[in-house]
Amino acid sequence: MGEYVAEENLPYIPDDLTLPQFILDSSHPTRPIRRHGISWFVDDTTGSQIxxxxxxxxxxxxxxxxxxxxxxxxxxxxxxxxxxxxxxxxxxxxxxxxxxxxxxxxxxxxxxxxxxxxxxxxxxxxxxxxxxxxxxxxxxxxxxxxxxxxxxxxxxxxxxxxxxxxxxxxxxxxxxxxxxxxxxxxLEPGEARKKVAFLVFSSGTTGKPKAVAIPHYAIVANIIQLSTFLKVNDESLSLEKRRFRPGHVGLGRLSILSISMLTTNLKLTVVIVPKFNFVRFLESVVRYQVTHLMVVPPIAILLAKHPATKNYDISHIRYLLCGAAPVSAELQEQVVKALPNAEIGQAYGMTETCTVISMFPISQRIGTPGSAGVLIPGVRGRIVKPDGTLARPGELGEFYVTAPSLALGYYNNEKATQETFIDGWVRTGDEGLLNDKGELFILDRVKEILKVRAFQVAPAELEGHLLQHPDVVDACVVGIPDEFSGELPLAFVVLSADAAKRAASGDAEKIKSSIFKHVADNKAKYKHLHGGVEFMDAIPKNPSGKLLRRILRDIAKELKSKRGQFPAKL
Missing domain, CATH: 3.40.50.980 (Rossmann fold)
Structure with missing residues (x-):
């Protein structure tokens, strides 16, 4: 009890190959052979195919x-x-x-x-x-x-x-x-486990970025893990039950952490969009008849709430995977409505685990609301309570994980490495739970959990609810220090185009009151936005879509210094 192990066995992982040797020069039972004449990459700007x-x-x-x-x-x-x-x-x-x-x-x-x-x-x-x-x-x-x-x-x-x-x-x-x-x-046998392929800088959501040292073996392992989990090369599955098959087209960004793309690209054609603009994104989805999307929450929000979505026929999308940050059950429900023909769910991973640890399984058309899926083959997970004991199913705690895809540590930073990489496990810094079905739910960053009158408040919960307000298209919640309550939730929100016009015409306070009431009517009193509501043109995020709360915390501190003690009390 307290430790969860992925159900499927993991095939052999070669430990004497570099990443290009594995992808370009070798074969593996879990990977399909790319059919002749199917493009691998397409440049969205020029239409050129490779x-x-x-x-x-x-x-x-x-x-x-x-x-x-x-x-x-x-x-x-x-x-x-x-x-x-x-x-x-x-x-x-x-x-x-x-x-x-x-x-x-x-x-x-x-x-x-x-x-x-x-x-x-x-x-x-x-x-x-x-x-x-x-x-x-x-x-x-x-x-x-x-x-x-x-x-x-x-x-x-x-x-x-x-x-x-x-x-x-x-x-x-x-x-x-x-x-x-x-x-x-x-490479000599075993050498790929230690030979560094990438230095990928951590997200910097709470501090200065650190260089994560990722060996070739970790990436190869994650590709095999995902291929096994998704049964990419399983001929026993009927064609209709396969999530990835020849003729499918994906669209997204290619980086070291786009492991899902690397996993499936021997069947998919991948359209590469240099810069993101939502309307042009929709145009590309239609132009190339894109079937598969791997997105971050901000794009999921746009698909669900942007008025331009209704102007395009995107009914051919049959798969959407969302990762990089938690997606609330409410937002997932909105995305399902926007993409009625698609399989939709979440995945979880981090730079230090290179990268995917859990994903919604192929047995589910729509992932369990709010869940990051189940552990993929080769992964073991633990939920550790604040007192150091292992949590039971359904109990909250910090998520620890071990897998063959782990990074080596932080490059030239032994202190940070010892704090995160502990006895073969990664301390994720994410608070969550594993239920009795083995499904992983990530609530929030442990360091980002607010303490309001000794009660824990998860920013992600409030952010998911704020996105239900018709005037809000993006949101981030941070804590404001308060003498009485310890912290008070402050919401930075991005308004819809229509709401922004109304705010500029004199309705700003009315809109703020409406947003406050939206939370107050649906959440416990200690979760109310007593820190205030502030409008922004855009919420700062890193390239993988994670909210850069540290930036907004600094802005919040400036606001507090100008206003003095926040008057609102619980």
Whole structure:
């Protein structure tokens, strides 16, 4: 009792292959063979398509050029600072062919943030998109990286006039036109478990980002775990019962943590959207007849509540998976109404577990409301109560997990590693429960739980309810220190276009009162928004869709200092 183990057995996981060797060069019983003529990636901007053999060829060409012209060698760290792009996986796998490491950085980072990431990771080269190039050039100069060690993705004609680095496509062409100058090393048995493939920075929801060191084995393991769980290559299933089959089209962002894409991409064609705009997103869904969506909660919110959704026929969507943050039962119900023909549910994972730990099973068309599904093969989970004892089914506590896909720890940060990676388990920092069916429910971050008059208040619960208000399209709740109550819930909300116009015309306080009443009429008194309601143009989030509460906490502190003690009492 107190420990939960996934039901299915896990097949053999090779521990002597790098990620590109596993994906591009080898076969595995859990993975299908891609049929000839099915595109792998599609560039949404140009409509250009890339097939399996072209991907493999471009990976070789780039690896050859990086070795020859930039002298990239084993264990060197290369920074990938780009928006979503069809060449994203090409770059990752080319760097891995050389035994080097990819450090991924949020393309919205400013110069100081990028310089910090470069310093922590020890990057010596930067791949930068046209849109991020000015930031990359300035940060590179500050970090002592020569300008000729910057490689440009995107349109070279839009590069800064003083750019003196390399163009990605020219490098690939060079590598393909010259003989192989590098010899790809075969790993020894067990070596993939420790050989670092990626440095992926943690979300930074509560503090400064840390570089998570992810080995090749962890990613390979998670692909096999998910393939097994989803029965991607199980011929015993009827065609209609298979969630992924030839002819299906997915749409989304490709990053190291898009493991669902990597898992299923040998059957799916994946449309890559460089920048997110909801209306253009809908247009792409229709243009390519997208069947599968892997989204973060903000996109789920838009699908459920944005008026533009009704202007497009998206009835061909047959699968939607939501992850990166909890989705309330109320929001899931709205998404089900917006996508009546789709299987819909949630998954749970984190950078430190690389990445998916649980997912709604193929036996469910609609995932259990509020649940992140069941543990996938190879995963063991525990709910640990504040006193250190293991929780019974249905009892709340902090979720601990162990799996073959765990990261190695935080790069060059032993203190943080010891706090999170404990005796082969990851302390997730998420409060949740596992019920008697083995379903995982994530309530909120342990550190984000509010204490109001000694009662615990989960921000995610209030946020899910706020999204039910017709004027609210996004929300984030943080705690305001209060002498009487300890903390008071303060809601930052993004208004619908119509509500924003009414607020600007003098109805702001009326709308705030309506939002307060919406919570007060449905939640216990200690959960009421006595900290206030504040309007924002957008809620700050990291690339995976997690709310950056620390930013809003700072804003809340400024508001409190201007107002003094909040007058509202319970």
């Amino acid at each position: 097939g399996f053999e072209e991907v493999r060829s471009r990976v070789f060409g780039l690896a050859n050029a990086l070795y020859t012209k930039l002298n990239i060698r084993e264990n060197d760290v290369v920074c990938l600072f780009s928006q979503n792009d069809v060449d994203y996986p090409i770059i990752m796998w080319a760097v891995h062919r050389l035994g080097a490491v990819v450090a991924t950085v949020n393309p919205a980072s400013n110069v100081a943030e990028l310089a910090y990431h470069i310093s922590v990771s020890g990057s010596t080269s930067i791949f930068a998109h046209t849109d991020t190039l000015p930031t990359a050039m300035t940060a590179a100069k500050q970090s002592g990286i020569r300008s000729d060690r910057i490689i440009l993705l995107g349109a070279p004609e839009r590069a800064a006039p003083n750019f003196s680095g390399h163009d990605l496509h020219n490098l690939i062409g060079y590598g393909l036109s010259h003989k192989a100058n590098f010899a790809e090393r075969r």
